[in-house]
Amino acid sequence: MARTNPVTWLGSPTFPKAAHQALSNTQQRRNLRKATTTIRTKRANAVAELSDWEQLRLAGEAIKDDVLSNLDVYLERLEAAVTARGGVVHWARDAAEANQIVLDLVRAEGADEVVKVKSMATAEIGLNEALAAGGVTAIETDLAELIVQLGHDRPSHILVPAIHRNRAEIREIFQREMPEVPADLSDDPRALAEAARQHLRRKFLSAKVAISGGNFAVADTGSIAVVESEGNGRMCLTLPRTLITVLGIEKLVPSWRDLEVFLQLLPRSSTAERMNPYTSIWSGVTPGDGPQAFHLVLLDNGRTAALADQVGRQALRCIRCSACLNVCPVYERTGGKAYGSVYPGPIGAILTPQLVNDPEDKQAASLPYASSLCGACYEVCPVRINIPEVLVHLRERAVRAKGRLAPEAVAMAAAAWVMTDPKRYEAAQKAGSLARFLAHDGRISQLPWPGSRWTSARDVPEPPKESFRTWWRRNRG
């Protein structure tokens, strides 16, 4: 039996079902709407400042396509450069192998606790759980990750995993879970940040081993870049004796110069800043400065399967900025957890099923339907991933694999059909029927419109893209 890829959470319902549950969570919808509305406006301003934004996007796209086209060459080059600078390179075919490598390295250091800087790759492979099973406690140090960890919750956004929480909820979690915070802790974000600082300070100053991901790895020089805000990244990358970095094999750029493109694209697309507060870049080991042992774990875990798909492989260009989440009307309504994966939103809808790479997995196969195909994600993507194109392609693939009249395929096509049209969506929402219909995967008779419209179509009906986009523009914000 194939090992389950931990990129999706075990036992997650298919997207339409999960969306139904999420739609009834009014507080979460309000929080999400507020946060994504703020960030959309800010991003637009940050991007408008650069008159060459489109050229930067085209360069970003081409650099990443170059990486993917010659991935074997660049991986070997990176390995040689990191090794030459005193780093140790490990290869992992899947999540279980990567987790074992990391656990062995931590044990070899005699540590039973590690500090972690937020990393999608380690979340994807379920590293914290694997370490816990091996007797090692992983402490998340990113504020949002900490909120998720202390709230016994799941992440709902790739940049801000606790985006579904507002300040009042965060204060409640801190008061419940941090014994040292004062009873009158305010919900001012500054006070909350201060509480996190106090909570983690000693851990940082005493940790022996840190675990990170990486935003970019330069094949020519062996340099790894970590982009962050709080300084928890710098703490992890600087103070412990041993650093272990888990890196998806697609995170490469060929040469040093390429960073000049991505250090402009990423901050403006993600936190909508001219530059994020801190970026650390290191190559191997620097004697007398920072960790004196550096391990780089190169992770496949489904990436080569995605690479084999000529349409789908563009998802590997992703730099995890989260701009596509923040503009997505479906994401804004359902929240991230409905996607059942550490990768939610439009990028999750195309990346997760490819990483899972299992046509039998109904939940993963439902994700490409989590979209109205409005195209907003493609417009903002800094590396120009044509997400709608990949969505349609993956729907076709799922349908080919399952047979298109399988009950869940029908329900998902219906979900897409209603999400596709603003009038249908509004009508369904007004009537309160959207949530009801989403609940019934496969119960054709309960759908609020004649089934012939979508069951007879070859795929989901061609979306009226322009009108939806116009509608969304008018209604967002």
Place this chain on the structure above:
Amino acid sequence: MADPDEPVAPDHTRSARNRAARAEVLARVRTALADRPLAPEIPRDYHRHRELPAGFATVLDLLDERVVDYRAVVHRVAEAELVDTIATVLAERGVRTMVGPADLPREWQVPGVTWRLDGASDQDGGGALSVSDLDGADGVLTGCALAIAETGTIVLDAGAAQGRRALTLVPDYHLCVVHANQVVGTVPEGVARLNPARPLTFISGPSATSDIELDRVEGVHGPRTLEVILVEPSA
């Protein structure tokens, strides 16, 4: 708990497992690329250099505004005023103990403050400052490798007057001296000047987070106060 008797491969990378995994991942990549996708030409017609935005006379004005925008403090001084400015700034902050790199210019070590330099042989105990030394200090004074005006970014490369990375991380207050000839306009101009073999830290304002409702607030784990002295040649 980790079992101390658990055998651990001393050199993981040379293990049979690692060799097999490496061979398999590379083979999968090559199989996946069987359609031989062509690597595109990379269009590099984005701007390496940009005209200053309206309202800015010099690149220093731009850097000043952009650093202040992150709620850091900027002082503009002539070279001749640098030392006095360091003294005034530290006095105003009521700073008592400062740390710095071993090669911190002597004249920057103004009186009235206890200076502890990292790895300097004439220090009590000598050698590198411990993490608790750094944690106990009121602040750190350094120079920088360069600054990028457009994004309000200061870059440290562990070179002259900067020291190792921990120095500028653990103390809660960072006072940084930037000379006019270290200031470039754009990110591409900055990246071109940097040496990737050195450990690099790009600093854009004090530590901050956007994790609460996607709004930037200052002050988490890195220094909560960043103060910059921007030095122009004396007339």
